[in-house]
Amino acid sequence: NAGVTQTPKFQVLKTGQSMTLQCAQDMNHEYMSWYRQDPGMGLRLIHYSVGAGITDQGEVPNGYNVSRSTTEDFPLRLLSAAPSQTSVYFCASATFFAPGELFFGEGSRLTVL
C-alpha cells in the first residue's frame, strides 16, 4: 500500500535551473496539493488540485507550476530555481469523504545554491 509517493527525496540545484518534483497517489483521492515547510513557518500551501484538469494557487505559488493530467499524478515544477526555494516540499492528497484528513508523502528536501 504505497499511499503518496514523492520523488526525489533529495535534490541540489543551482540558481536558474529547473526541475520537477514528482508526486503520485494510489488511493483514488480527488484532492492533491503541494506544501513547503520552512523553519518557524509551518507548512504553506503552494498549489492544489480538486481533480484531473483542475488546479489552483495556494498561499505561495510564485515560481512554481503544476498540472493534473491524471487523478494519480500531480507534479510540481520549479521554473527557474532561486535560493528562496530551498525548503522541504510535501505532497498531500485527500478525499472528499474525509475532509481535512491529508495523506502526506515523505517529503523532498531541495537545496538551491
Place this chain on the structure above:
Amino acid sequence: AQTVTQSQPEMSVQEAETVTLSCTYDTSESDYYLFWYKQPPSRQMILVIRQEAYKQQNATENRFSVNFQKAAKSFSLKISDSQLGDAAMYFCAYRRAGGTSYGKLTFGQGTILTVHP
C-alpha cells in the same frame, strides 16, 4: 485570512506524564475544522485528531484529547501517558468548512515535543 498560532516552539515531557500543546487560531467563519498532525523524525506527517467546530464535545483518540474553546479560538492537544514514540513535531491546522476547501489547510508553526525516558 485565517491564521493559526502555536506559541510553544518546544515542549518536553517525562515518559508516562501528561503534556498539553497550545494552539490558537483566528477566523471569521462559524463552521470549520481543526486538526492536530504529528511529524515524527522520519518526516511523514500523520493525522492525530480532528475536531468539528459545530460539535461541543471535545474529540478524543486513545491517549490524545483536545480542549476546544470556540469562543476563545483555542484548540489545545493533551497527550496522556506520554510514550517515547510521541516525540515529534506537532502541527495545529485549520480548514474552512464546505466547498472545495476540503483539502486546504492552514498550519501553525509547529511544536517540537521531546519525551524523556
